[in-house]
Amino acid sequence: xxxxxxxxxxxxxxxxxxxxxxxxxxxxxxxPFPECLYAEPGGKQRWLKCLRDGAVLRLFTxxxxxxxxxxxxxxxxxxTIQRILKRAKDVSTPNSRFQRGADx
Numbered sequence: 799x800x801x802x803x804x805x806x807x808x809x810x811x812x813x814x815x816x817x818x819x820x821x822x823x824x825x826x827x828x829x830p831f832p833e834c835l836y837a838e839p840g841g842k843q844r845w846l847k848c849l850r851d852g853a854v855l856r857l858f859t860x861x862x863x864x865x866x867x868x869x870x871x872x873x874x875x876x877x878t879i880q881r882i883l884k885r886a887k888d889v890s891t892p893n894s895r896f897q898r899g900a901d902x
Contacts, residue, residue, distance in 0.1 A: 851882045
């Protein structure tokens with residue numbers, strides 16, 4: 799191997815990078831997220847599910863929509879709506895096993 803067989807590693811200011819952004823921001827520098835959704839596999843999908851789950855929870859608690867109505871509205875199964883509601887309930891209620899361990 800010749801000592802000159804290496805790739806040129808230029809400092810960032812000498813690299814030509816075109817910042818086109820994505821559907822969430824006009825450029826990466828103007829992105830509303832602290833980290834790029836595309837930097838992690840499934841990041842965009844996870845974020846969209848989080849938005850959907852929040853909307854389901856709001857409609858269920860404040861508007862009194864039924865599980866069947868929500869399933870039709872969001873195009874998912876009733877079981878998916880039930881899982882969303884259960885996850886929200888599990889997050890809002892403390893785990894009794896951990897409470898017992900802390901008390902005794």
